[in-house]
Amino acid sequence: MVGLVRPAELDDSAAIARVHVATWRTTYGGLLPEDFLASLDAAGYEQRWRRTLRERPDHVYVAEEHDMVVGFASGGRERAGETGYSGELYAIYVLREAQGRGHGRRLVQAVVGGLREMGLTDMIVWVLRENRTARDFYEKLGGVFVRSQPITIGSALLQEVSYGWKSLDAIRY
Numbered sequence: 001m002v003g004l005v006r007p008a009e010l011d012d013s014a015a016i017a018r019v020h021v022a023t024w025r026t027t028y029g030g031l032l033p034e035d036f037l038a039s040l041d042a043a044g045y046e047q048r049w050r051r052t053l054r055e056r057p058d059h060v061y062v063a064e065e066h067d068m069v070v071g072f073a074s075g076g077r078e079r080a081g082e083t084g085y086s087g088e089l090y091a092i093y094v095l096r097e098a099q100g101r102g103h104g105r106r107l108v109q110a111v112v113g114g115l116r117e118m119g120l121t122d123m124i125v126w127v128l129r130e131n132r133t134a135r136d137f138y139e140k141l142g143g144v145f146v147r148s149q150p151i152t153i154g155s156a157l158l159q160e161v162s163y164g165w166k167s168l169d170a171i172r173y
């Protein structure tokens with residue numbers, strides 16, 4: 001089926017929060033503490049997404065199937081001062097049941113379009129080292145390993161790794 005990706009609107013906050021919580025649970029089960037995943041609160045995330053969308057409406061995109069939000073992605077200026085990168089893919093999540101149908105690829109394309117509009121020409125993304133599916137996805141898109149660093153999520157001390165594209169033109173959709 002043909003999926004649609006469009007810029008997120010304020011009214012998408014609840015749907016994005018639902019996808020956020022559901023995908024964190026399916027993606028990070030076994031990786032992050034169960035009590036942390038159980039405590040994720042869709043209402044709290046809805047408020048956070050509402051704030052984000054109010055402040056930066058152009059950099060969040062949703063993927064839809066039959067008018068239902070099944071994924072989202074966000075991006076913008078690189079946040080941590082990584083040398084050599086000015087653009088960043090902040091987040092990309094597609095419901096498990098909707099994965100493998102091109103939503104991820106289309107969401108990356110949308111975020112990259114947003115980065116280009118901001119005049120940014122490269123992109124970095126951070127991913128948990130143990131998240132093999134997402135790492136495969138970024139490698140398939142031509143991302144090059146940059147480095148790894150520790151990250152604390154809830155009570156878990158983990159490693160995250162970054163992938164970079166020195167030029168947005170180098171992304172292999």
Ligand SMILES: CC(C)(COP(=O)(O)OP(=O)(O)OC[C@H]1O[C@@H](n2cnc3c(N)ncnc32)[C@H](O)[C@@H]1OP(=O)(O)O)[C@@H](O)C(=O)NCCC(=O)NCCS
Pocket residue numbers: 023027092093094095098099100101102103104105106126127128131133134136137140
């Ligand atoms: C990573 C993710 C965003 C990819 O989105 P998607 O909609 O499944 O990806 P697409 O259908 O656009 O697939 C694009 C390519 O990625 C690769 N890919 C996608 N899912 C894959 C999987 N489960 N295993 C291996 N490769 C995969 C495929 O090579 C695919 O290319 P193909 O269609 O030519 O085979 C999605 O799987 C997801 O949300 N995962 C859970 C959340 C997550 O880990 N987010 C990233 C956090 S940093």
